[in-house]
Amino acid sequence: MARIVIENGRIIDPANNLDRLGSVYIDDGKILSTIYKPTGFNPDQIVDARNKIVCPGFIDLSTRLREPGQSRKATFASETAAAAAAGVTTLCLQPDTVPVIDAPAIAELIKDLAEKSGYQQILPIAALTQKLEGTELSAMLALKQAGCVAVSNANQPVKNLLILRRAMEYAASHDLLFIYRPNDFWLANNGCIHEGAVSTRYGLPSIPDAAETIALAQCLELAELTGCRVHFGQLSSRRSVIKLHQAKKYGLAVSADVAIHQLHLTEDDIIPFDSAYHVLPPFRTNADKASLREGLASATIDSICSDHQPHDLDAKLGAFPETEPGVSSLETL
Numbered sequence: 001m002a003r004i005v006i007e008n009g010r011i012i013d014p015a016n017n018l019d020r021l022g023s024v025y026i027d028d029g030k031i032l033s034t035i036y037k038p039t040g041f042n043p044d045q046i047v048d049a050r051n052k053i054v055c056p057g058f059i060d061l062s063t064r065l066r067e068p069g070q071s072r073k074a075t076f077a078s079e080t081a082a083a084a085a086a087g088v089t090t091l092c093l094q095p096d097t098v099p100v101i102d103a104p105a106i107a108e109l110i111k112d113l114a115e116k117s118g119y120q121q122i123l124p125i126a127a128l129t130q131k132l133e134g135t136e137l138s139a140m141l142a143l144k145q146a147g148c149v150a151v152s153n154a155n156q157p158v159k160n161l162l163i164l165r166r167a168m169e170y171a172a173s174h175d176l177l178f179i180y181r182p183n184d185f186w187l188a189n190n191g192c193i194h195e196g197a198v199s200t201r202y203g204l205p206s207i208p209d210a211a212e213t214i215a216l217a218q219c220l221e222l223a224e225l226t227g228c229r230v231h232f233g234q235l236s237s238r239r240s241v242i243k244l245h246q247a248k249k250y251g252l253a254v255s256a257d258v259a260i261h262q263l264h265l266t267e268d269d270i271i272p273f274d275s276a277y278h279v280l281p282p283f284r285t286n287a288d289k290a291s292l293r294e295g296l297a298s299a300t301i302d303s304i305c306s307d308h309q310p311h312d313l314d315a316k317l318g319a320f321p322e323t324e325p326g327v328s329s330l331e332t333l
Contacts, residue, residue: 002044003027005037009049013056024054057089057120058333061179061257062233062305064326065091065122067113068106069098074310080119082330088306089120095127096154102127102138104146111147125179128153128167134160137167141174152179152233155280159185161218168228181233182215182240183207183281192321194282198267205321207282209237216240220247223254232256234307236281238291245300256300258292259307260332265289275316275323279307306330 006024011034013019018034025032025041032038060083066074083091093110095101101110107124114122126143128151130136140151151171158164171178191207193199199206216232220243223230232244235256247254261279266289270277277283295301309326316323 003041004045004047005041005043006047006049006054009052009054011054015056055087058087059090059092060088060306060308060330060333061092061231061303062094062259063091063308063330064094064096064310065308066310067097067117068109073312073315076114076117076122077119079308079310079330080122082328083120086306086331086333088330088333090123091120092123092125092149094154095125095152096132096156100127100131101125101143101148102130102132104139104142107143107146107148123147123149125149126151126176128171128178129158129163132156134158134163137163137170140170140176144174144176150177150179150231152181155181155183157183157185157188157215161222164219165222165226168222168226168230172226172228175229177229177231179231179233180219181281182212182219182235184211184215187211187214190321192278192280192282192325193270194267194284196267196285198270202272202320207280209239209284209288212237212281213239213243216243220252220254223247223252227253229253230255234259234262234281234305235292235295235301236262236284236288238285238288241291241295241300244295245298248300255302256295257303257305258296258301260304260329261307261327262292263289263296263304273320275318275320276327278316278320278323278325279327280325304333306333 004026011022024034065076065079067076101124110124126148127138188207188211191205193204193206195206195208235258244256265283266286267283306329308330310328
């Protein structure tokens with residue numbers, strides 16, 4: 001491989017507490033130095049990174065790449081190429097693939113597919129329950145041994161709190177991170193837009209922010225009870241940020257992320273009945289958006305994810321509530 005020098009960039013590496021202007025010297029895909037030019041180093045390629053940031057590749061905590069099972073929408077090859085364009089080098093794959101990642105053989109299949117057709121590292125997340133149905137726990141230890149880095153029930157709520165408790169106890173016993181998108185099934189009630197003035201104006205089934213905050217509060221109680229490490233995915237509301245801040249101050253082992261589009265859009269940006277704006281959790285208010293941004297700035301929220309969910313045209317055709325939620329967002333990071 002070629003010898004490359006990236007010059008004049010702002011080098012940022014949080015792991016090494018590095019933030020300065022400089023050059024990066026690379027040989028055969030390995031970084032030789034960020035401090036001085038190695039002896040005898042003659043670059044084959046010089047990249048001018050003036051006014052740009054040079055940093056380690058990003059890790060995206062929530063993606064759907066549509067393989068296996070839905071390759072008509074996207075493939076590992078197409079989506080990892082998009083990730084590379086955004087500087088994302090590691091993708092955490094949610095378990096709601098087809099079939100669901102609830103058995104070691106499926107996790108191993110995904111790893112094999114990723115190695116053959118992808119450009120980036122793909123890390124599977126194991127299903128918390130069989131088929132994500134919320135009734136029977138998956139074989140978490142076997143899934144961890146097969147390469148899964150965490151457990152999650154994706155976007156499917158676990159309605160039974162006893163099952164949720166047992167799942168968190170099991171995850172804690174195997175030192176598995178539990179990734180949880182808080183959403184109360186009954187309060188969400190198949191809604192598709194934030195409950196408020198906009199939902200009333202359009203007459204669309206809505207989701208109150210309480211669907212998120214109540215589920216989050218329940219999970220926080222169970223986190224304290226079980227000792228499980230919990231990462232809350234795709235928070236969307238001001239009150240969730242407040243509860244998370246209080247939990248961290250109390251000393252619970254919790255973290256959280258927010259989807260990139262929630263930092264830019266609100267319910268007021270929705271074009272009437274345009275299904276491109278159908279996302280879950282839904283776009284909420286300007287106050288919610290401001291709190292999410294403040295939560296990031298204060299480190300109450302730990303990271304930004306893409307929550308990448310590519311669709312084909314058919315998935316977004318039809319009445320707003322009947323379309324599939326989600327947006328293609330890898331390249332917006």
